[in-house]
Amino acid sequence: MDNKTKYQRDLRFYLTGFILSLALTGMAFWAALGTTLSSGKIMAVVGVLGIVQLVVQLRYFLHINARKQKREDFDLILFSTLVLLIIVLGTVWIMGNLSIRMHTV
Amino acid sequence: MSMRHRYRHPGLNLTDTPDEHLAKNETTIFGFWVFLMSDLIFFGLMFAIYITSIGATAGGPRPHELFDFTSLAIQTVLLLTSSLTVGFASLVLKFDAKSGNLIVWLLVTLLLGLGFLFFEIRDFIEIAAKGGVPSRSGYLSAFYGLVLLHGLHVAMGCLWLVVIMIQIQVFGLINVVTTRLIRFALFWHFLDLIWIGIFSVVFFGGLHFG
The missing domain is CATH 1.10.287 (Helix Hairpins)
Known part of the structure; x- marks a missing residue:
């Protein structure tokens, strides 16, 4: 080409x-x-x-391409996404639950 | 070379064939991806804080009273277009680095970035005039914290771009400068990714759940 x-x-x-x-x-x-x-x-x-x-x-x-990428580069992105999801979903879950139990909403 | 290794580092690669700089550049750019991913976690925390304080307006102004969606649309288009023009600059760097087009596309990117900041700052001034200052409520503290953090990234990106343009003039397109340009392009595309989260969660989420 x-x-x-x-x-x-x-x-x-x-x-x-x-x-x-x-x-x-x-x-x-x-x-x-x-x-x-x-x-x-x-x-x-x-x-x-x-x-x-x-x-x-x-x-x-x-x-970013799962197939053409070197494995460790793609793993970095996947792992960071996992940490991100745990932090964000975990915070929203716990604080939202607390909020309902405290009758603040 | 096998297909698996055609892309030597994440993001646009300047060459498909190994050269003397490739191994070093691969490490440098991988390191920059590690930074971007840690920055992503930082933004993620700010998003989590924003979502949990979305109802905490403490009797102060509510999101739907504060947001200007026309301005939001303009900012979104400016930032998205600047992501395309930095892509054009990367392609000139890859295929036609000797031409003067590189500086032109970088300049267009800079102007679009500054245009974005102009509308964002104008919005902040309007929001503050309606009583929406950071100290008014937990919700507004979270709003300013997250959106200003992104704005500060864009402002630093603009400064970085100016420095790179000066370096291109002074040193020419030596390897150190071109890898900086590649890293800048990654940083700029990354800021556009964060902006998708901001207009979806901060503005639309604030409008419908605030």
Whole structure:
């Protein structure tokens, strides 16, 4: 593959990521501001769109790829995500439970 | 070289074939990923604090009275576009480093970053004018803590970008400078990832659950 073909392939890669991110962002804004669903449903939609966009940007902007990556690089990201989930979900679970038991909401 | 090792470090690689710098660069950029992941945990803690204090407005202004969603949309598009232009800069660095386009794309990225900061600071001033200051409630402390932490990252990124542009002019595209540019691109894309969390959780979450 010559340089020009490689360049165009990489360029298309970034543009794909950008257009997908723009579309997902637009859908999230529409879901949050333009619909009359219940709060829970809206945030479920926004959450799913957000996670999809995270994956899109990791793939197309940060070039993370489970197959082509060296194993330890991918493990670093997976382990950090695990720690992140334990911290965030653990905090929200415990503090939310405490809040209900203390009748503060 | 096998397919497994085509990408030598996470993120855009400048070359697919081994060269004299590759082993050293791989270590440097892996180290930067370790930093990014520890920064991710820091942001995660701030998100956790924000979520737990979402109802703690203490009689002060509530999220839906404070947020400007038009400005939020503008900031989101500016930051996302700057992520694309830093990608363009990386591609110029990889394929056509001798051309003057590199500085142009870096300059566009800098302007988009500064534009983002302009709208964000304008929003903070408006929110403060409505009585939404950090000391008003636990909710507002968490809000400013998280959003300002991201804003501070963007501001430092802008400063870093200026330093790199000066280094390109002074030293040229030597290996030390190009790996800094690659690390900057990773940092900038990472800030856009965090922003997805901020507009989803802080702004939309605040609007619907605050």
